[in-house]
Amino acid sequence: MIVTTLKPLDEILNFISPYKNILIVGCDGCTQPPRGIREAEALSQLLELGGKQRNKEFAFKVNTLVKQCDSYLTAVALTDMIDDDVEAVLSLACGLGPQTIAILYPELPVFPAQNTVFIGSEEREAGTLEERCAACGDCVLGLTGGICPISRCAKSLLNGPCGGSQNGKCEVDPNKDCAWALIIERLDKLGRLQDLEAIQPPKDHQAIARPGKITL
Amino acid sequence: MASQEGLTLVEELEEVVDEASGKICLPPCQIACPLGEDIQRNNGMIALLPLDPEEASRQIIEIGDEIYEKNPLFPVCSYICGLCEQECNYKDQTGAVRRRLLLRFLIEHYLPYLKNKSPIAAPTKEKVALIGGGPGGLMCAYTLSKKGYQATILEKSSELGGALSYIPKYRLPIDVMDTTLNNLVRIAHIEVNFGVEMGDGGKTLDDLRKEGYRAVFIATGTPSPRPLTFERELVAGADLEGLIFGLNLLYDANQGEVAPNLFQGMRVIVVGGGNVAFDVARTARRLGGDVSLVCLESDDKSSKDGIPADVEEIEGATEEGIRITYSRGVSKIVGENGKFKKIECPRCTSVFDESGFNPQFDKSDVIYLEGDVLLITIGQGPEGAFLQQEGLLDERGRINIDQLTLMSNLKEGIFIGGDVRRVGFAAEAMRDGVTAAESIDRYLKGEDLRAGREKEYMGAPIPKRAHYKPQPELAWLPVEERLNFEPFEKGFTTEEAVGEARRCLCCGPCRSCKACITLGIQPGPPSIEVDEDLCIRCGNCAFYCPYEAVKLESPGVASIDLASCKGCGMCVARCPAMAITLENWERERISDLISKLSAQIKRPSILVFRCKWAVLPPLDGEFTQNIRAIELPCAARVDSLHILEAFQKGVDGVLIAVCPDEDCKREGGSREAQRLVVALKESLSQIGLQDRLHLCTIAPRHPEAVDNELEEFKKRITDICAAEAA
Numbered sequence: 014m015i016v017t018t019l020k021p022l023d024e025i026l027n028f029i030s031p032y033k034n035i036l037i038v039g040c041d042g043c044t045q046p047p048r049g050i051r052e053a054e055a056l057s058q059l060l061e062l063g064g065k066q067r068n069k070e071f072a073f074k075v076n077t078l079v080k081q082c083d084s085y086l087t088a089v090a091l092t093d094m095i096d097d098d099v100e101a102v103l104s105l106a107c108g109l110g111p112q113t114i115a116i117l118y119p120e121l122p123v124f125p126a127q128n129t130v131f132i133g134s135e136e137r138e139a140g141t142l143e144e145r146c147a148a149c150g151d152c153v154l155g156l157t158g159g160i161c162p163i164s165r166c167a168k169s170l171l172n173g174p175c176g177g178s179q180n181g182k183c184e185v186d187p188n189k190d191c192a193w194a195l196i197i198e199r200l201d202k203l204g205r206l207q208d209l210e211a212i213q214p215p216k217d218h219q220a221i222a223r224p225g226k227i228t229l
Numbered sequence: 230m231a232s233q234e235g236l237t238l239v240e241e242l243e244e245v246v247d248e249a250s251g252k253i254c255l256p257p258c259q260i261a262c263p264l265g266e267d268i269q270r271n272n273g274m275i276a277l278l279p280l281d282p283e284e285a286s287r288q289i290i291e292i293g294d295e296i297y298e299k300n301p302l303f304p305v306c307s308y309i310c311g312l313c314e315q316e317c318n319y320k321d322q323t324g325a326v327r328r329r330l331l332l333r334f335l336i337e338h339y340l341p342y343l344k345n346k347s348p349i350a351a352p353t354k355e356k357v358a359l360i361g362g363g364p365g366g367l368m369c370a371y372t373l374s375k376k377g378y379q380a381t382i383l384e385k386s387s388e389l390g391g392a393l394s395y396i397p398k399y400r401l402p403i404d405v406m407d408t409t410l411n412n413l414v415r416i417a418h419i420e421v422n423f424g425v426e427m428g429d430g431g432k433t434l435d436d437l438r439k440e441g442y443r444a445v446f447i448a449t450g451t452p453s454p455r456p457l458t459f460e461r462e463l464v465a466g467a468d469l470e471g472l473i474f475g476l477n478l479l480y481d482a483n484q485g486e487v488a489p490n491l492f493q494g495m496r497v498i499v500v501g502g503g504n505v506a507f508d509v510a511r512t513a514r515r516l517g518g519d520v521s522l523v524c525l526e527s528d529d530k531s532s533k534d535g536i537p538a539d540v541e542e543i544e545g546a547t548e549e550g551i552r553i554t555y556s557r558g559v560s561k562i563v564g565e566n567g568k569f570k571k572i573e574c575p576r577c578t579s580v581f582d583e584s585g586f587n588p589q590f591d592k593s594d595v596i597y598l599e600g601d602v603l604l605i606t607i608g609q610g611p612e613g614a615f616l617q618q619e620g621l622l623d624e625r626g627r628i629n630i631d632q633l634t635l636m637s638n639l640k641e642g643i644f645i646g647g648d649v650r651r652v653g654f655a656a657e658a659m660r661d662g663v664t665a666a667e668s669i670d671r672y673l674k675g676e677d678l679r680a681g682r683e684k685e686y687m688g689a690p691i692p693k694r695a696h697y698k699p700q701p702e703l704a705w706l707p708v709e710e711r712l713n714f715e716p717f718e719k720g721f722t723t724e725e726a727v728g729e730a731r732r733c734l735c736c737g738p739c740r741s742c743k744a745c746i747t748l749g750i751q752p753g754p755p756s757i758e759v760d761e762d763l764c765i766r767c768g769n770c771a772f773y774c775p776y777e778a779v780k781l782e783s784p785g786v787a788s789i790d791l792a793s794c795k796g797c798g799m800c801v802a803r804c805p806a807m808a809i810t811l812e813n814w815e816r817e818r819i820s821d822l823i824s825k826l827s828a829q830i831k832r833p834s835i836l837v838f839r840c841k842w843a844v845l846p847p848l849d850g851e852f853t854q855n856i857r858a859i860e861l862p863c864a865a866r867v868d869s870l871h872i873l874e875a876f877q878k879g880v881d882g883v884l885i886a887v888c889p890d891e892d893c894k895r896e897g898g899s900r901e902a903q904r905l906v907v908a909l910k911e912s913l914s915q916i917g918l919q920d921r922l923h924l925c926t927i928a929p930r931h932p933e934a935v936d937n938e939l940e941e942f943k944k945r946i947t948d949i950c951a952a953e954a955a
Contacts, residue, residue: 019912021915022912022915022916023915041765041806046805047765047767047769047805047806048805049765049805049806049807050763050805050806050807051804051805051806051807051870052805054807054870055869055870055873055912058870058873058874058876058877059873059912059913059916061877062873062876062877062913062916062918063915063916066916066917077806137772
């Protein structure tokens with residue numbers, strides 16, 4: 014899932030201050046933490062209170078839709094949400110949401126409420142979201158025991174670990190696991206340590222031509 | 230709400246049937262209690278006793294009255310029973326909730342009241358005779374009386390209590406027993422005839438019939454001590470001086486018929502490993518004896534041959550200097566000049582086998598224990614002659630009854646129960662009394678005795694918690710102060726009782742408890758709905774539910790089992806789609822309340838969200854002008870949307886008052902509120918409102934802490950408003 018953090022309220026307020034009637038729209042897709050209706054409502058309340066501090070009054074409409082990255086679903090849902098009064102849209106989706114809406118409504122200003130930070134997994138027991146995929150276009154998980162060294166190693170090493178691996182932790186941030194220590198531990202459990210003897214060649218960074226495009 | 234008129238049960242308790250098994254779901258303690266006391270409910274109400282001592286005392290009496298309905302002997306149980314604690318889900322965590330001591334806390338207030346408790350309506354229906362005035366007979370008489378029958382107890386001795394009269398006073402104070410039994414007889418209009426012999430030289434069942442009794446319950450107990458045997462033969466020496474049946478000693482000691490130093494300077498040997506043997510040993514110790522105890526069983530209580538006495542008894546006796554010799558039988562009693570001298574004790578290699586009690590010995594390993602007195606306490610049996618004469622035994626000498634209804638298979642209208650049927654705990658005999666009363670009622674009405682009476686129960690599982698609170702230690706007087714016949718176990722203070730009752734996790738279903746409803750915390754049993762159209766299948770509700778009440782059904786829609794749900798609102802708080810509604814605590818309802826209250830409060834205005842389990846005092850006095858409170862069913866229902874809404878509606882400050890995490894009655898409710906407030910404060914800090922929101926944790930029942938928090942917060946908000954105006 015795509016992990017986002019809420020932008021500073023000041024930044025959002027700066028975006029929307031020129032307008033009064035604003036649609037705040039959540040996304041029930043893969044955004045984590047969930048950026049659905051509850052989050053959209055809470056944001057509208059915070060912005061209203063923040064507006065008051067600036068002597069600015071807003072009229073928010075708050076809603077959510079299934080997947081803002083899907084132009085068809087978003088178009089259908091927004092038809093009911095956007096009327097002539099709406100002057101701007103504030104999207105709680107990842108970076109895809111504002112872009113979808115911008116294409117659908119070329120006349121309407123669209124602002125992001127989120128910073129999109131990484132593709133990650135939710136560890137509910139620990140209450141964390143952790144980066145686990147770099148969308149590199151050339152997946153190596155088959156060789157590394159299902160643990161991604163590209164996203165989880167600070168140096169994205171393919172033939173790790175480096176000398177900075179200490180007691181299973183990374184020298185860059187001792188609070189984080191060394192991905193290569195995890196890989197070795199896992200392959201050992203699987204009886205596949207010998208897989209690591211083959212040296213991996215440098216990664217092909219052109220595995221997918223950027224910007225990526227796939228025709229269905 | 231707990232009104233001035235007192236607690237009233239607004240709805241009947243319901244049976245919650247587990248759909249998969251068809252069994253009735255209850256907390257395990259209640260299943261373990263032979264009388265089915267509503268233990269969880271009682272705990273819930275004790276946990277929320279009001280702060281005002283007089284009001285608390287009044288509520289305690291109401292809780293006592295509820296228990297009395299099911300078990301008028303509960304003051305006695307509060308000293309001698311603990312069957313529920315054996316099954317408490319907490320037992321395997323940090324130790325059972327101490328129900329026995331909680332009951333004892335209640336009776337401190339309840340016993341004085343019991344003396345003036347009004348009698349029930351005078352019975353008018355048929356006469357029923359109860360033979361034996363022990364727990365079984367008394368309980369049957371009470372239950373019959375409530376159903377309108379005239380109950381007469383025919384007791385052989387000159388007092389009521391049966392086997393209870395053998396319990397040493399240091400375990401069951403005489404005034405507790407007397408007050409309980411005498412008032413029961415008064416309240417339930419039970420007629421008691423003492424000195425009534427049945428059988429040889431006394432009355433027959435036919436006589437009773439002629440006297441107009443339409444049914445009879447025989448609960449004559451097991452008054453005959455069992456003599457010592459070895460390999461199925463009686464051990465000779467019963468006529469030696471110094472050889473006493475332990476039961477007789479207990480009875481005499483309770484009657485005050487023994488000298489306080491009866492065993493001074495004597496070596497006393499007690500034979501037996503049950504609780505009664507320990508009563509005898511500890512009584513002998515209190516009469517000055519140098520006491521040792523020998524038993525067949527081993528010291529490993531978990532093994533099949535483990536000693537049956539309770540751990541507390543063994544510990545207490547050991548502390549008092551009683552030596553225990555495990556795994557030894559008695560093969561010979563040796564006397565000298567007509568006096569007891571010693572016993573021969575071969576090692577017992579096995580007590581029970583597939584056939585049951587069948588002790589095996591290694592006769593090559595023998596020790597001798599010398600003493601001046603030998604107290605035999607290896608069990609007791611019924612006096613069988615009367616049952617035999619009345620033709621109530623089968624050809625093998627066993628009582629022939631229907632075990633479900635307790636009616637004799639050989640004579641209609643004759644019911645048999647209590648220890649005479651099967652030796653057990655007092656409460657089990659009492660259950661027989663209740664069972665027999667129900668049967669007698671049906672019998673006299675000509676109804677089917679068996680219909681609908683076979684019920685199966687399943688114990689509710691323990692709710693998961695991050696931490697289980699430790700069990701309070703038993704407080705006993707030190708040995709040097711307790712070698713007398715005064716009770717030595719310290720009871721709970723109000724504070725301790727409330728703390729222990731709060732420890733109860735309320736494992737059972739809400740609908741069979743309803744304490745929260747009686748107390749006004751909830752208007753009804755929890756009702757939660759998931760709107761499937763809004764649900765985004767995230768699974769938060771299932772993951773965060775502390776009661777495992779939410780299941781994710783493929784392809785991810787949540788379904789909530791209302792039998793397990795406790796209505797805390799955790800799932801509501803964690804649902805990003807706002808798809809879950811907790812009845813009575815809906816978002817709109819709380820929003821309306823916020824609108825209403827925010828319009829009432831004078832500035833600087835403060836709105837308090839607080840958990841009803843926090844037992845905080847009502848807002849009054851100087852605070853009423855500026856402060857209003859919204860009470861929630863659990864801190865988990867604190868909602869950032871409501872906090873923000875209060876600010877939007879012009880409230881100057883919002884205070885969240887919850888219990889500290891360790892005191893949270895529901896799992897994680899307080900933690901959840903704290904997490905939410907930290908996150909919200911971070912957002913509010915970006916628009917300069919962070920100081921207007923404050924969360925405080927207040928240990929339940931500490932009103933002074935609430936006042937301090939309110940005082941300080943009000944000052945803070947006043948300052949903020951002043952600065953704003955400037």
